[in-house]
Amino acid sequence: MSLSFGGTMNHSLRRIALVLLGLVAGLLIAPVGAAQAATAGTVSGTVTAAPGLPADADVWVGVQRRLASGHWVTVNRGTAAKVGGTYSLPLADAGTYRVQAQVFDQSSSDFRTVSVSKGVKRTGVNLQLLPNREISGRVSTEGFTLAGLDPDGPLLVSADTTREPSWSTEVAATALVAADGTYTLSVPRPYDEVRVRYHQRPCPDDPAEECEFGEALDVLTAFWDGTTYGAPSFDQATAVDLSGGSVTAKDVTLTLATKFTTVTKPRITGTPRLGATLTAQPGSYAPAATSVVYEWYAGSASVLGEYDALVGTGRTFTVTSDVIGDSLMVRARPVRAGYEGPNLASAYVFAKSRSSLSVKAKPGKRKATFTVRVKAPDIDTARIYGKASVYAKGKRIKTVTVRGGKATIKIAKQKKGKRTYTIRWSGNKSITSATKSLKVRIR
Missing domain, CATH: 2.60.40.1120 (Carboxypeptidase-like, regulatory domain)
Known part of the structure; x- marks a missing residue:
């Protein structure tokens, strides 16, 4: 500046x-997670006002989600309401939330904390405005x-x-x-x-x-x-x-303020797979920082920096199903009395679930049929899509589309005898690729 x-x-x-x-x-629409199209559950109730406050005011009902670190972060599922009316909030992910009504710079309600699970409707979460x-x-x-x-x-x-x-x-x-x-x-x-x-x-x-x-x-x-x-x-x-x-x-x-000189930028170590723990390496500064503040962000994997949203704090971050398919990066801000530090970002990594590939072969006369199945922990089958290819001696013979974790590959005009075929699953933005080889005797 x-x-x-x-x-x-x-x-x-x-x-x-x-x-x-x-x-x-920052208060209204800070998102959590890059994609929130689905709905896990809903929270609804009434909004009232204490005596002396306007009885017909426009109200914003906001919601915060509890992170694993214990912090609460605003999510983009708020809604407008009126004093004396009702509200309903659809929430994309299961978890612990707290809901609050506000007339900005004038009045607000206490938080109401609720647990949301898939398909559950939490009713009667009523909010009263106070000055x-x-x-x-x-x-x-x-x-x-x-x-x-x-x-x-x-x-x-x-x-x-x-x-x-x-x-x-x-x-x-x-x-x-x-x-x-x-x-x-x-x-x-x-x-x-x-x-x-x-x-x-x-x-x-x-x-x-x-x-x-x-x-x-x-x-x-x-x-x-x-x-x-x-x-x-x-x-x-x-x-x-x-x-x-x-x-x-x-x-x-x-x-x-006196400012730090940045020697090296922060980076992420660890493999970004479901259930893995990633660690932020803080970078180095002159003079040395007495502590470092870390913030983890998830966002679009196709357009880096798009919709980045805070998903964790602290030096480590555990990859959960909520961020599978997202890009991840960490920001590190050095702290020392009398100094102001930069808030630098690491390079992005991509959170994926590790796939398992199973293949069954049915040989025939100068032909063979391969039944391909792909699975990934905590990933809905609708998200298991991509391409599967069959190779022999390093040469690709055929490629088909995998949908719902399933595909069938039929090949013809094969030479008689026993040979090794390799099936390669492409993976996608949410799931790792995989390869499996098997010997098949062609009649």
Whole structure:
């Protein structure tokens, strides 16, 4: 990000709109998994409002899914509703979810946690809106000015509920810092205690932006602790108690950050097969990082970077059936007091299930018929498709289409006698290829 000192920022309406839309989109439509066409189950109920709140407000009912790491991540199955009305949410995958209703920056319900399994309809998951609580204060700067920041990287204030928040995990609320340094955070239920984080907006993954996605921030992130410059980490921050209502005067002074020099980028080790554990190698930096924050993303295998969505955190990731057929990559962000690090991505790997190939041969007079069966753990037969070919002495004789894990290959004009045939299964984006050889006596 570029930074100028003593200049004035060109706050175009387009840039401000993009920032605000980005904040809302992170809450509304952050997807989990690359493909979510199917429906595992549904959650439904009513939406009501506490006395004193508008009785006819438009409501957004959102849903978060629990990751194996314990984090909750927003999924793209939210729906619009009205106070006094009902909602119904179709959910693509079985798992543990929590549902919440919000009138943004005004009111919200507590979470309702439900388990969803295939074909189950969870009814009576009713939600009641309660007033949000607000946190307000002022951000001062030292060594730079708010006007001198790159318009693509304005200052934000977030209410965090976990020590390693992502753009899509457990950030209770986020707001822009105004030109005069003031801010107001509207914190939804059920959060009675949060840590306030002051940080620069990361460059989004958007080709229209002039900044570089994943680059280190100019401004040093800080957390409110009642001191002038704040605390360097979530663990050292002072919790803000909202159980008694809104709070004010949560002020801080921000400074410029020193940036890491990247020596090597992160990478993934391990074989990306169903049930396997992958490990993130963090890369190396100067100076050395004291810790590294890891985020795992799944996305399209055909168009890399398309629909990438957070599916795990931590240094290791276990390949589950949810990501089979997807591309996988890990982002690693180095952490050290006084420094801001880049959020670099590894190369992509492709998650597949390991196939097993069985072949039966029925010889005939100058001919043979091969019955091919392909299986893969936790993969529906509809996803087992591709090509099967028969070879002899390295020469391909015939290729057929495999559908539903089955195919029959008939060959003719074969020489009499015993010979070795090799059947090769092509595999596909979800399943590995396989080969099997067998001896057949042609009559």
